Amino acid sequence: MNDSEDDVTRGAAALLVVPEWHGQRLSRDLDARAEEAKGLALAIGLDVVAVHTLRLRQTRAATLIGVGQIEAIKPDVVESAAQLVIVDAALTAIQQRNLETEFGTKVIDRTGLILEIFGERAATAEGRLQVELAHLDYQAGRLVRSWTHLERQRGGFGFLGGPGETQIEADRRMIRNRMARIRRQLDDARRTRQLQRSKRQRAPWPVIALVGYTNAGKSTFFNRLTGSDVMAEDMLFATLDPTMREIRLPGIDKAILSDTVGFVSDLPTELVAAFRATLEEVTTADLIVHVRDIAHPDSDAQYDDVRAILDSLGVNGPQETDGKHREGEDDPRTVPQIEIWNKIDTADADARARIEEMAARRGDVAVLSAVTGEGVEAARTLMASQLTARHRVERIFLTFDQGEAMAWLHARGEVLGDVAGDEGHVLTVRLDPADRARFERLWPQGNG
Ligand SMILES: Nc1nc2c(ncn2[C@@H]2O[C@H](COP(=O)(O)OP(=O)(O)OP(=O)(O)O)[C@@H](O)[C@H]2O)c(=O)[nH]1
Ligand SMILES: [Mg+2]
Structure with missing residues (x-):
């Protein structure tokens, strides 16, 4: 296996392989798919130097694409000096590794590519945690040396150079622990966000x-x-x-x-x-x-x-x-x-x-x-x-001290009439049914 993958970063030359086989994404045009995949690669600053669109009669368990097709792509990998091959499909860990051996470069699949983009773009703490969780999940299934933002961030998990069983076990445990910790942090973040949202619903x-x-x-x-x-x-x-x-x-x-x-x-x-x-x-x-x-x-x-x-x-x-x-x-x-x-x-x-x-x-x-x-x-x-x-006309009674509810109705709906009585107002309001329900939750009628 090639040992230069740690150098693969932004600006790296990438060769793109876009395979299509019977029954898969037939609704899409192969060239349009190639364009999209190119766009994804570009989104993390990769330089797509060559594109191969392939029609497969059947997929091959070991490498997804056929032997002849691999042979046809190989010279182009060398010629175009690609440091990375992107396969716009889902690869198993084995397929990824076999293709890396064949091409002598790093290989990433569509999932890996999208994970990279999300990893780079996530700006909030919660977004970053979610992406890391997704990444770890992806990693756990393929404990092989791979090019990921995770490695770049944390200086690698020690997947390098064909780790022995114990190393893989240790890595797995580490990943599991980290995933559990992230899930807890995400639960906290979610609760906070729910709180903020219920405030905003007011x-x-x-x-x-x-x-x-x-x-x-x-x-x-x-x-x-x-x-x-x-x-x-x-x-x-x-x-x-x-x-x-x-x-x-x-x-x-x-x-x-x-x-x-x-x-x-x-x-x-x-x-x-x-x-x-x-x-x-x-x-x-x-x-x-x-x-x-x-x-x-x-x-x-x-x-x-x-x-x-x-x-x-x-x-x-x-x-x-x-x-x-x-x-x-x-x-x-x-x-x-x-x-x-x-x-x-x-x-x-x-x-x-x-x-x-x-x-x-x-x-x-x-x-x-x-x-x-x-x-x-x-x-x-x-x-x-x-x-x-979807608005309906509703009649709503408010006591004189319900100024906040009154303002809410004025902002959220269209107040068509306001009749003041001894104890309060009867408002005629055009309101969305969802707002009617919201209003009921915020100011339950009957208690005031
Ligand atoms: N010609 C043309 N280009 C457009 C129009 N609307 C957007 N674009 C271009 O399309 C590209 C994508 O636009 P964005 O607004 O970033 O698209 P987006 O949906 O926010 O994309 P993501 O955030 O990546 O999901 C940009 O280059 C825009 O200039 C349009 O009405 N006409
Ligand atoms: Mg946008």
């Missing part, structure tokens, strides 16, 4: 969460709406930790807009939990805005990936077979959703006409360009109308 402002596939343009749209300057780049996973800002919408004085981590297909299972925790904000949002790169060749496949994650978060409500949004759904866990079909400026005239026609048939879609600003006003109006669409 705040009367509606929360809008932007979600979407990585690079769809969430941060660009966010910046346009908020006039702020969140990192928006042609880079996958530019945003990892959620960012929140106040915005104004037509008829809504104040709402909180939250930018979130981008989704990606085949998210490593080890990372799904970390990913979900990052997205917890989304589950308590008043409106989910799904930002899509509508001109991307894999736009539909990306849509399905995002919907699947939203399903797993439980925000899509009871599932219908056609996967369409439900109209007038009252399940309190269901968060209303709209779609932003972004990057319309990059579509050619024909595609644009088709896209606009499709959007016109739906009441929950806004077509726009976050870069040129075209369509953004209409999107703001759509967001505002969706926030108020």
Whole structure:
């Protein structure tokens, strides 16, 4: 095995292998997949010097890809002076090791790559713990020498140079202990966050969460709406930790807009939990805005990936077979959703006409360009109308000393009437059913 892997860092030359085999991710275009994988590599500063897309008739247990294909790639590894080979698939520990021997370089798979990015991007203490946990989980299954942020951080676990049994056992124990400690720390962090969130729920402002596939343009749209300057780049996973800002919408004085981590297909299972925790904000949002790169060749496949994650978060409500949004759904866990079909400026005239026609048939879609600003006003109006669409008119009695509840109702709903009696007010308020329930929790009616 090659011994130079510790030098593999940012700027390293990488050769990318994108295999495809029957029954796997057929919804995606192989070239688009190669582009995405390149984007992932770029996101941690690797320099992709060569790309090999492969069609496999069957996968090989020892190396995933075929012997002939390995032989075909080998000379290119040498010629391109690649220090690293990235395989855009999930490799077993054995496959990874065998390929490293064949190529004489480090080999990482898609999971390893995404873990690297998350490791580099996680900015909060909790985010870092989650990523480390995912990384340890991944490591535990493959106690071989490997290139990981963990090693870079802690100077290695001693996987170097084919460790003996005892060394591996010791490493395993160390990993288990560390994982247990992280889980405890994460539990603490989660409790703190829940506390903070329940405080925030008292705040009367509606929360809008932007979600979407990585690079769809969430941060660009966010910046346009908020006039702020969140990192928006042609880079996958530019945003990892959620960012929140106040915005104004037509008829809504104040709402909180939250930018979130981008989704990606085949998210490593080890990372799904970390990913979900990052997205917890989304589950308590008043409106989910799904930002899509509508001109991307894999736009539909990306849509399905995002919907699947939203399903797993439980925000899509009871599932219908056609996967369409439900109209007038009252399940309190269901968060209303709209779609932003972004990057319309990059579509050619024909595609644009088709896209606009499709959007016109739906009441929950806004077509726009976050870069040129075209369509953004209409999107703001759509967001505002969706926030108020489910509202019902309610009558609520408040005693004179319930000033805080009164202010909450004024901010959160639309007060249509206020009749003062001997003991208090009877307010006629247009309110979202979810807010009605929230109000009931905050100020239970009947005790005051
Ligand atoms: N042409 C065009 N480019 C856009 C548009 N919106 C965003 N982009 C570009 O797409 C790239 C990604 O934009 P971001 O806003 O960072 O995307 P994101 O969804 O926040 O990505 P992650 O944070 O990585 O998940 C950037 O290069 C943007 O300039 C658009 O409407 N038109
Ligand atoms: Mg972003």
